[in-house]
Amino acid sequence: xxxxxxxxxxxxxLLKDAGFINIHIHTYKLPIGTWPKDKKMKEVGTINTLQYLxxxxxxxxxxxxxxxxxxxxxxxxxxxxxxxxxxxxKVHAYYTLYVAYGQKRKDDE
Numbered sequence: 001x002x003x004x005x006x007x008x009x010x011x012x013x014l015l016k017d018a019g020f021i022n023i024h025i026h027t028y029k030l031p032i033g034t035w036p037k038d039k040k041m042k043e044v045g046t047i048n049t050l051q052y053l054x055x056x057x058x059x060x061x062x063x064x065x066x067x068x069x070x071x072x073x074x075x076x077x078x079x080x081x082x083x084x085x086x087x088x089x090k091v092h093a094y095y096t097l098y099v100a101y102g103q104k105r106k107d108d109e
Contacts, residue, residue: 008098020102032093033086048095053083 004010008027015023031045032052056079064070064078085091 011100015102023102026099028097033089035089035092
């Protein structure tokens with residue numbers, strides 16, 4: 001496919017290439033679903049579930065139909081199955097959130 005789907009690991013290099021210094025990268029493992037036992041992570045997972053389910057069509061249709069040549073009906077069936085699994089809490093899904101920041105060099109001002 002030739003496309004990078006997870007850009008988080010590239011942030012440090014991109015910031016360096018842009019001339020930033022004192023670069024900091026923080027990663028957070030965030031749940032999708034209400035499965036976490038920790039109260040705060042359960043809340044985060046609930047919000048992420050809504051976000052994921054609401055956005056699933058938008059980020060899957062183009063990729064699956066244009067790149068993998070799936071039929072629209074196949075994508076709809078697949079998305080319905082994924083939504084069912086996410087809601088069931090059988091799958092303990094999560095994603096990694098990358099937060100990156102740095103300082104602009106003084107000579108760049």
